[in-house]
Amino acid sequence: MKTKLAAAIALSLLAAPTFAALTLYGEIDASIDYLPEDNANTSDKDVVEVSSNSSFIGLKGEEKLNDRLNAVYAIEWGLSADGDSTDWTTRNRFVGLKDAQLGTLKVGAHDTPLKQLSSPVDSFNNYVANKADVNGIFTSEARISNAVIYESPAIKLPTGAIKVNALLASGEDSGIAKGNGSSKTAGRGLGDAWSASVVYDSPVVVAGIAYDKAIPSSFLGSGFSNASSPEVLPAVDKDGKLTSLFAAANTIRAIGRVNLDRGLALKALYQTSEVETAKGNATGSEFIDDAQGWLVGAEYNFLTAKAWTVKAQYSQNTTTFTNNAPDYEAKQIFAGADYAFNKQVKAYGYAGYLTLEQGSNETKQPVVGTGLEYKF
Helix, strand or coil: CHHHHHHHHHHHHHCCHHHCCCEEEEEEEEEEEECCECCCCCCCECCEEEEECCCEEEEEEEEECCCCEEEEEEEEEECCCCCCCCCCEEEEEEEEEEECCCEEEEEEEEECHHHHCCCCCCCCCCHHHHCCCHHHHCCCCCEEEEEEEEECCCEECCCCEEEEEEEEEECCECCCEECCCCEECCECCEEEEEEEEEEEECCCEEEEEEEEEEEEEEECCCCCCCCCCCCCCCCECCCCCECCEEEEEEEEEEEEEEECHHHEEEEEEEEEEEECCCCCCCCCHHHEEEEEEEEEEEEEECCCCCCEEEEEEEEEEEEEECCCCCCEEEEEEEEEEEEECCCCEEEEEEEEEEEEEECCEEEEEEEEEEEEEEEC
16 A cells, blocks of 8 residues: 555656756767777787767756746766776756846856857767767867856847856866866866857858857867777877877867758868967966867758768867877778658768878777767
């Protein structure tokens, strides 16, 4: 009898209006990747890996307070679809107020506006365990803790709309720090580090520009390199593996996307980054002069077979130094095809090639993979 009563109470609570605005959502994305190792000092070998590609689960909701003001909230956790790493990593999470005329103000942890700017142009976002997209070789793909975020309402124009986004960070620490999914900035004041963007969005053209000030980032990215003994070693960890240098960065990024007739879209991105002096910067980052990256790509959605999309993309990032070290160049090229069963389920396949160069040294990494993405 007690069990039945407890079940009845639980069901009544779940059905109550208090929970009416709660939405469960997320994404499970896993792929099988063939990543042969090309080693400088040891024997080469074939490697097949199962990759988790930015899988996550989230809860969000919105509560009407009056005719123009709503309370909003969301919390997301990263998941390991292949069971190979830690679950419950930090993703976007916030509580805030949304005004129909003034915009939305959030407090929590959030992607920077500059990071969000890559979404319209990065066709291979999160592929190969999140290392084949711009995050693999570019700087400034950051999620920041202890942040205040503002999102403007859309400013309507005859052909589209303009949106302005801004993030002010409170470091709450003596220096920058890398967390389990999000990073902390240096300084104790609100706005010692910040990020902002302006985006024009229309059915034909998407264009935007963004700037990061003192946002923690990774320089010298190695993409999806899988070599246990790579030839290019601009920075190594305690095990001698190719790694990146974590440092505060000042970055400007510009993007453009043109949606042409008959299903063709052309995309481009350019950015440049410099190291901002901050406590917690990795040793060696003081010798980085700048890092300049760019991307071009295209997608084609078949008019006679709408489920199919083919795409291709080239990206490159070049890091220069002040201590006469050779330039470090990372280049990625990808081609692939998607098949959308519906809005929630997509199968995909791809092939890519990564090249890391520094002086006369060169590390090469091919990849071939296929995966399945399910959104809920």
